[in-house]
Amino acid sequence: MPHPLLKLCGNHSEHDVSVASSSTAEYIGFVFAKSKRRVSREQLQLWLQNGLKEQKKIVTLFVNEPIEEIQRQLVDLNVDIIQCHGNEPAEYIKQLKSLVKQSIWKVIHHHDNALETMKTYEGLVDGYVIDCKVGQQWGGTGISFDWRFVPQYIEEGHRQHVPVWIAGGINPNNVQNLLRYEPDGIDLSSGIEENGRKSYELVRQLEERMNRNGTK
Numbered sequence: 297m298p299h300p301l302l303k304l305c306g307n308h309s310e311h312d313v314s315v316a317s318s319s320t321a322e323y324i325g326f327v328f329a330k331s332k333r334r335v336s337r338e339q340l341q342l343w344l345q346n347g348l349k350e351q352k353k354i355v356t357l358f359v360n361e362p363i364e365e366i367q368r369q370l371v372d373l374n375v376d377i378i379q380c381h382g383n384e385p386a387e388y389i390k391q392l393k394s395l396v397k398q399s400i401w402k403v404i405h406h407h408d409n410a411l412e413t414m415k416t417y418e419g420l421v422d423g424y425v426i427d428c429k430v431g432q433q434w435g436g437t438g439i440s441f442d443w444r445f446v447p448q449y450i451e452e453g454h455r456q457h458v459p460v461w462i463a464g465g466i467n468p469n470n471v472q473n474l475l476r477y478e479p480d481g482i483d484l485s486s487g488i489e490e491n492g493r494k495s496y497e498l499v500r501q502l503e504e505r506m507n508r509n510g511t512k
């Protein structure tokens with residue numbers, strides 16, 4: 297079975313950055329939206345200056361943020377991807393894409409019309425993250441959606457020739473169930489945390505379970 301890409305998201309302290317940096321994750325994510333995991337531009341700048349970026353791609357996450365504010369936050373920051381985690385419409389994504397150099401990932405929250413929503417971004421995004429929205433919480437909830445729907449999202453993403461990442465409630469104990477669906481990437485936050493901090497041990501367990509499924 298092929299090995300999916302790994303993203304560790306919601307890093308918000310030097311400790312978290314150290315855990316994520318020492319992992320095999322190809323992508324490291326930072327929340328710029330209202331959240332207990334929110335980081336400032338200045339924090340990320342410092343971590344980048346201290347060598348965080350070597351070997352890793354950096355994802356910055358926004359929720360329905362005015363485009364000018366995204367531009368303001370990212371000026372002179374060497375980051376690779378902007379993850380739009382709210383309900384930003386296609387027109388917004390089109391405008392953002394025309395103004396920034398980073399790749400753009402759109403989060404689709406699993407719901408009855410999610411597949412139709414996904415189709416509206418065709419040709420505009422460089423990837424999708426399918427996540428679980430719980431009440432007013434856009435992400436980082438630790439809750440999974442019904443993974444039997446994963447194949448339909450992968451099929452639609454591949455029809456659009458872009459990768460599909462799965463997020464929401466993934467942890468070392470359930471990751472193998474998800475890997476059966478062969479997502480292009482998996483995105484975790486709560487499932488590798490202990491007392492609100494990323495855990496070296498949980499990341500180690502995650503990598504060990506992922507490796508049981510195939511080699512990188």
Ligand SMILES: O=C(O)c1ccccc1NCC(=O)[C@H](O)[C@H](O)COP(=O)(O)O
Pocket residue numbers: 305306327329330331332333357359381427428433434435436437438439463464465466483484485486487
């Ligand atoms: O982490 C947050 O607090 C957060 C707040 C607002 C929007 C998105 C947020 N997090 C996104 C992620 O960290 C992940 O991409 C994804 O939602 C998976 O989270 P989890 O279920 O905790 O693994």
